[in-house]
Amino acid sequence: MPDINSYVGHPNLANTHDKLLNLDEGIQLNLDSICELVLPIFDAQFCRLFCCYDEKMFLVSQKGEMNQAIQQQVISKKELVALAHSSKSLNKLAHITHPYDESLLRHISPIVLPSGLVFGYLEFYRGEGANLTPKEQAIITVLQRDIGNHLLQHKHLIAAAKSRELHLLISKHNRDWIFVKDTDFRIVYANEAFLNAYPQAASCISQQDHSSPVYQSVTTAASLEQDKIALHQGQSVTTEDITAADGSIMVYETVKRRFEDGGGVPYILCIRRDITERESLIRQLKEANNDLDDFTKIASHDLKAPLDAIRRLLGWIEEDCQHILPEESLENLRLVVSRANRMQSLLEDLLTFAKIGREDRTVTRIELAKLISDLNPLLDLPEGFEINVAPAELVVPSVPFKTVMLNLVGNAVKHNDKDMGKVVVECKVSEFCYEISISDNGPGIEEKYFERIFQLFQTLKSRDELEASGIGLAVVKKYVNQFGGRIEIASDGVNGTTFTVFWPKPK
CATH class of the missing domain: 1.10.287 (Helix Hairpins)
Known part of the structure; x- marks a missing residue:
């Protein structure tokens, strides 16, 4: 729930009574006018508007004559809260006979903001017995709403001021050069980073001295050409090498974008960033x-x-x-x-x-069973070796996917130690990817080798014992990573191995 700060800012909490709030001049004038209007409408001698803040009363406005009797009676926040909660409606008036002057009747009206927050109260004094008529009660309600609207307007002003202050702080502490040009391509604003690079630019910008060498150094013919592109096309992005004073080469990226202020007047926002390290x-x-x-x-x-x-x-x-x-x-x-x-x-x-990464990445529709069948002549299958492929249709880049399947199925065949070797290839289709599993009935792989087998030139048997380069699974993993997928391995080290490839579906 909003607090008083969001409506009035940060009041001065000096230990003095009737401290004025620092409201916007126009809104303060409107609230003064309301208090002044109360005097003739209600035939009141004195009227004032208070704000309750941090157990203290801050005077917002007062009009009329404050005699000694009125001055002796000061309402406290505790009393105000009690009055507000004693009524069924927070907007209901409280009428109290003045204890020091029985000829006066004090009228207290809580000011409740649209958020439900009790802001303070409106207080005025009129003659004894002069209770408010229904018409006057209705007028009080209108005044309460009017005061609330003015304070709500002030809340928006505070929020806007904070937003401007934050934007200025961001601009000030941003290391990028940030500057703004008008439609005549004159610099009308520059942040601290820009001014630090061109210390004399501030006076040139304020005086719009186009003949200044400083001004001309940042408004070259090439720069003006990019200004025109940004103004007419909406955006311009350039990268340029600049030789620094010490002879080093600095690389800057300059982004220029067209924008409009609240009145529809176009400007060009320019952001120049040092990208030397990245470049x-x-x-x-x-x-x-x-x-x-x-x-x-x-x-x-x-x-x-x-x-x-x-x-x-x-x-x-x-x-x-x-x-x-x-x-x-x-x-x-x-x-x-x-x-x-x-x-x-x-x-x-x-x-x-x-x-890897240099092939054609165009996707094509592939029948998994036909793909594995086409790869069989390259696998050097032993007699009796069985490869079963579940029917599935995939949309994948042809060459990379075939290479992955050739290496995985080829490994399953090459390392199988059974008389009747077997490989099963299956595919599940999820929302975002294909899950292709290649399972074999070979000797399995111990878990401690799960990471090692994907490294270059790593084999679990000597090359004299089994002819292998140790590159196949490294190729598989690099391809899968290139296309944003992943590969998992499952094995107990005895009863075969299952590789599962998660290959992203095309978007």
């Missing part, structure tokens, strides 16, 4: 991406070509010399061929990992 990071990332692109090109051509040649040469040597080389030498040769093949596989997996 530096972005440029470093771009450079790193370019380096990665260069590596990908080198790996695709300069590394793969000689590696393919080595593999072919080794194959020819094995074919030509298998009858003349000792068995031990042949075994070493086969081992070299195996290592070359592993290197080829590792290189291809690294290229796949490096290219």
Whole structure:
């Protein structure tokens, strides 16, 4: 519930009686007029309006002659509250015979604001026996409502003043440059950060001295062009490199937006922000991406070509010399061929990992069973191995999703140790994503390895025991993260493993 502060602000709490409130001049004049009007309407000798605040009485207005008898009678807040609660209506008048002058009758009317808060009271004195007529009672009700409306107006003024003060404080303490231009592109306001950068700008702005070098330094031809864009199109955003006094390069982003004041007069709000640190990071990332692109090109051509040649040469040597080389030498040769093949596989997996995020992200409709069927020739399925796929239709980016499925199903096949291996692929469709589970009856994975298996080059068996690059699940996780999904693993370390991919549905 609102308090008195919201209607009158913060009164001066000096220990003196009849302290005037600091009301708006226009509203104070209106309340003075009401008190002055009471005198002739009710044939009163004296009228005053009080505010109850923090156990003290603050005089709002008074009119008429305060004689000694009136001055001796001062109502307390406790008495006012008692009077207010003794009546069925807070707006009901209390009539009290003056104890020091029986020829006077004091009339007290509580002032109740629209919020239900008792603001104070209106008090006036008239001759003994002069009780109010029904018409006068009605007039009092109108006066009470009028006083409440004036105070409500003051409440709005206080709220507006606080809002302006808050906006000014925000502008003052904002490190961004904030300035406002009119339709003639003259700076009419600038915050402290702007003025700190251009200490002489304050006088130039107040005097609108367009010839000043300071003024011209912030109103260049390029700046004026962006002003025109903002004024006519609503907004302009530019980024520019500026050389600082110490020779360092600073990067600033300037946003200009058209707005209108309460009277419909257009202005341009300009905000210039130092984005040097952010832009530096972005440029470093771009450079790193370019380096990665260069590596990908080198790996695709300069590394793969000689590696393919080595593999072919080794194959020819094995074919030509298998009858003349000792068995031990042949075994070493086969081992070299195996290592070359592993290197080829590792290189291809690294290229796949490096290219993540650069593929076409266009979504397409896919039948899950058909997708897995198309992948079967790439899986090197053992005889009798069974893959069951529940029917499901998904709308996903084709290449990334196929790569994820190939790696997950391929791992389930490659690591299965059962005579009759089995993989089950299912899909549940929720409101926001597809939940694709890939379950196998293999050896399972201990919980302590759940995090490790998604790291690059991590395998749970030696590469001589099981040929694997250790990149497949890292590729899966990176793809899933790229598209805003997640992957979970469930296994008791003995009876198979279930990977569940939560892939977001297209919006």
